[in-house]
Amino acid sequence: MRDVAVIGVGETEFGELWDRSFRDLGIEAGLKAIQDAKLRSEDIDAVYIGNMSAGKFIDQEHVSALVADYSGLADMHLPTVRVEGGGACGAIALLQARLAIASGMHDIVVVGGAEKMTDVGDVQAAEILSSTADQEWESVFGATFAGLYAMIARRHMHEFGTTREHMAAVAVKNHKNGALNPEAQFQKEITLEAVLNAPWVAEPLGLFDCAPLSDGAAAVVLCEAQKARKFTDLPIRIAGSGQASDFLALHDRRDLTTLDATVIAGKRAFHEAKLGPKDVQVAEVHDNFTISEILAIEDLRFIDKGKGGPATQEGLTALNGKISVNTSGGLKARGQPVGATGVAQAVEIVRQLRGEAGKRQVVGARRGLTHTLGGTGATAVVHIFERGD
Amino acid sequence: MNRFQLGGKGTVVTYTIIHDAPAQFELQKPYVMGIIEMDEGVRLTSQLIDVKPEDVKIGMKVQATFRKLGQEGEAGVIHYGYKFRPQV
Structure with a gap:
């Protein structure tokens, strides 16, 4: 190749x-x-x-x-x-x-x-998003897209002690990053209280646990x-890519609190790149809901399984933390035009690796990762990028 | 792929209370959805009914019951299927 x-x-x-x-x-x-x-x-x-x-x-x-x-x-x-x-x-x-x-x-x-x-209106848009879940085994019974992620969140809380405050910390962090991104949909910080007091969408997820339309x-x-080299002095090389699929319906998966497609796509990408999670300084992960970012940082092995919530609360995934996650603001604050997501994540990582990310620049970023989900995790894609100099 | 003959009884593995609903479920909200592990080992997604949302718990024993799920517009085909309620 x-x-x-x-x-x-x-x-x-x-x-x-x-x-x-x-x-x-x-x-x-x-x-x-x-x-x-x-x-x-x-x-x-x-x-x-x-x-x-x-x-x-x-x-x-x-x-x-x-x-x-x-x-x-x-x-x-x-x-x-x-x-x-x-x-x-x-x-x-x-x-x-x-x-x-x-x-x-x-x-x-x-x-x-x-x-x-x-x-289209909000209700119709939500129904279109739900069509990426299993229409015959989930949606027809009344399961919404947010509802399916809410069931993942509830199970994660049950198994690992994750709290609403842990999930809210994802939204607070990503809004803080989004406030530094002039192209973000929400260039505004939000408080933990605002996230916790927002109206319910699907318990335990409130409005500010959800990425926008x-x-x-x-x-x-x-x-x-x-x-x-003919076009740029600083090409950003794609060092590895991995894609994986899983059961379309959430209830058929091996484990409700691990997205196996993410685990496998991540392993494939790291294997090809001959790198591991410790070699990456910046990552854009699929935070369509706050719980999704917690799963992603665990399943990509940046953080131990079950510890994604506390790690976020402690700032390990903040800008220039142990690993900087969703410096663009993520889907939560930069916005979620669905088809654009995977490409926009790559744009952010390239800017970070070129050193062109302005106020949200990760110091010393040489390698970055993108992680993108389809549906409730029936598809996952991971790309690893590195500076070509 | 394996075929399972289900007896209708199972246990709630996880659940959510839906507040933002598709148009078809507007009149039912808030309603409870759950993933149920059937006694035979397979899992299903379904509504949980005849129980207050605040009383639903992981580990709760439930049984399937025949219900109307929805219909295609005012004069359209009616969809029937299963929902789950607490075991008595």
Whole structure:
């Protein structure tokens, strides 16, 4: 396999962007990444797009060709690929684009992720998110997406003594980081009391335990590593990638408090990179709910199993802590345009490794990790990035 | 894959009280959902009924009962299935 590096990144602001269409967002992120990489359109070999559900959110399918068209690339007649995989679609698109370059088929691929979620009402948006769970064995009985994660949280509390305060500490930390990110949806700190006193969504998860519905897009440019030197002095190499799946329905899983897909995707990525959790200084993990970040830092072996809550409360995952987790603000504060998530996580890690993360810069970051979930963990993807110098 | 013939009895492994519900369940909220481990060893996701939300506990013994789950619009097909209530 050929080595692959990131040579350009771009993203839009995230939020309830009433005046921006799916097309506007995709174009902005893509063009920013292409300009960052200093590419000409004829350098691009293919476009990969992570998008969960444009068909349901904006009544538009075939968004792969659409994004290339509206990025001014229609007359290049590039191959375009749209990837679906629940919340993990952007991370899978990145993995597939990497493989296309590693195989020798392409040299330069633009990977985008986008979702426009606020053209439908909140209740409908929540139902669309729930469709990544098992419709026949979970949703039809009334299990919502938040409800399924709430059942994971309840079991984690039961087995390990995790508290609501532990989970709330995730939201407080990620809002603190988001306040330092000019592209975040919520650039505002919140108090522990505010999280604990928010209305219930699905007990024991309150409103501030949940990531928001968002519009936004992100893009990265991947390039064969040798060729990458022509475009940048500081390529960010993809050192390892891992993907894993699991039972679609939560109740069929081996263990309700461990996401095996995360464990296995993490092991595969670390194995390929010949690295371990201690070698990583910064991580963007899938905090669609506060409990999800606690599971992720445990299942990726940054923190011992069952200790994710206390570790967060003690600041081990804070900016420049033992490992800096979700410096962008995470899904919780940066926002959660589902298709963009995996790509936006990569954008943040690249910025951190380049030393371009401004007020939220992790000191001495040389290696970073992204972790992205689909559904309630029936898909997990992990990528490990390192400075190419 | 194995087939199981279920006797209808099981134990609550975890649960949640749902406050933000899909449109179809709007009139029922707040309602309790649980994951139930059946006596035969397999698990199911279902509503827990005939019990106050504050009285639901992990480890609680429950049994399946036949109930209406929902319907497809005002004049649509009615969905029937199982919900679980405390064992008597």
